[in-house]
Amino acid sequence: MKIAVPRMGNLSLIIRDLAWRLGLETVETPVFSEETMEIGSALAPEFACLPLKAVLGSFVQVLELGADTLVTGGGHGPCRFGYYGEIQRRILEREGKSFRMVVLEPPSVGIKAFHDSLRSLLPREHVRLGVLLNELARTMSKVVVFDKLEKRAMALRGLETEPGATDEALAEAQGIVSGAYTRKEIEVARLEAEERMRQVPVDNARPYLRVGLVGEIFVVLEPFFNFDIEHWMGRRGVVVERAVNIADTVVPMGRNPVFGYTEQAVAQAAEPYLSHEVGGDGLLTVGASVIFARRGFDAIVHFLPFTCMPEVIAKGVLSRVAAELDVPILSLSIDEQTGRAGVETRLEALLDLAWSKRKFVRGLAESRARA
Numbered sequence: 001m002k003i004a005v006p007r008m009g010n011l012s013l014i015i016r017d018l019a020w021r022l023g024l025e026t027v028e029t030p031v032f033s034e035e036t037m038e039i040g041s042a043l044a045p046e047f048a049c050l051p052l053k054a055v056l057g058s059f060v061q062v063l064e065l066g067a068d069t070l071v072t073g074g075g076h077g078p079c080r081f082g083y084y085g086e087i088q089r090r091i092l093e094r095e096g097k098s099f100r101m102v103v104l105e106p107p108s109v110g111i112k113a114f115h116d117s118l119r120s121l122l123p124r125e126h127v128r129l130g131v132l133l134n135e136l137a138r139t140m141s142k143v144v145v146f147d148k149l150e151k152r153a154m155a156l157r158g159l160e161t162e163p164g165a166t167d168e169a170l171a172e173a174q175g176i177v178s179g180a181y182t183r184k185e186i187e188v189a190r191l192e193a194e195e196r197m198r199q200v201p202v203d204n205a206r207p208y209l210r211v212g213l214v215g216e217i218f219v220v221l222e223p224f225f226n227f228d229i230e231h232w233m234g235r236r237g238v239v240v241e242r243a244v245n246i247a248d249t250v251v252p253m254g255r256n257p258v259f260g261y262t263e264q265a266v267a268q269a270a271e272p273y274l275s276h277e278v279g280g281d282g283l284l285t286v287g288a289s290v291i292f293a294r295r296g297f298d299a300i301v302h303f304l305p306f307t308c309m310p311e312v313i314a315k316g317v318l319s320r321v322a323a324e325l326d327v328p329i330l331s332l333s334i335d336e337q338t339g340r341a342g343v344e345t346r347l348e349a350l351l352d353l354a355w356s357k358r359k360f361v362r363g364l365a366e367s368r369a370r371a
């Protein structure tokens, strides 16, 4: 059995770690490219949202690389994602591909459902729930460390004094954590990795903007689709924080250890604007935008795949959030036709606006102090 899973941020790190622990053979899914999108767009229904087309394209590519078992996520709630595994299976079979599709329910939905869906992939000695939970808990704790390191990198990149120093430190820190197996080794590796990140030289006196990233998980996490916004912002001296993280999605009970606000806290923040679940990451988009605004962020970028229903609802609500909490929010709708130049021009305008607002507010405070 040669297993492949779709790419999505640090998901590949989770899979690699789990495969190592459970003795599974995996085939690395290629990074997203123009070619992936051409394949996916040709096979998928035109009205389907971007993740379906992108994952479909990458499944074709990874089957050609020798994978025979495709693993994808299930879903629940009012979003089409839960149907995508089945749709992709039918399309690929129609194209004459030979493979097995396994749809995994996320652990956050329930460990039993997750275990049932994972069972068919596991070697006999790991089928027992206790063994699996033990290994899963270790992988989860590593993923939280990976995501926290990324969060740190986004905070440092805009302030680094040596271009590339943050990325170099991040790669080393990830390498340190990757090799850890037991809980104790993971904890030692975490401390060592955090120390490596502290060595990045930064200029704390340099003025900088803070920008929050919200939106649909796939587009927010995959640099090919968000035009590598984290590095783009970092090169312009912007400190970035993401509301969406793989660890927060897979760690059960809505604790969101990386974003730092529980699902309950997010729902409470969103309440005045959106008081119920709309599927996907819609509620998180609204709640996190409110949280970023209250924390004094200078701007928010909202990514939504074209035709994504949950994010379209969130977009409608965000205009009120922006007006009432006085924070600029830029919503970017992304599909296979979206061009880099158009996105970058709008991002540049957003940063100009945020700097002007900062100067205006400071000028106002100074004139009040003089009066």
Ligand code: SF4
Residues within 6 Å of the ligand: 049, 050, 051, 079, 080, 081, 216, 218, 279, 280, 281, 305, 307, 308, 309, 310, 311
């Ligand atoms: S959240 Fe939006 S983009 Fe993601 S699968 Fe659901 S409808 Fe599609």
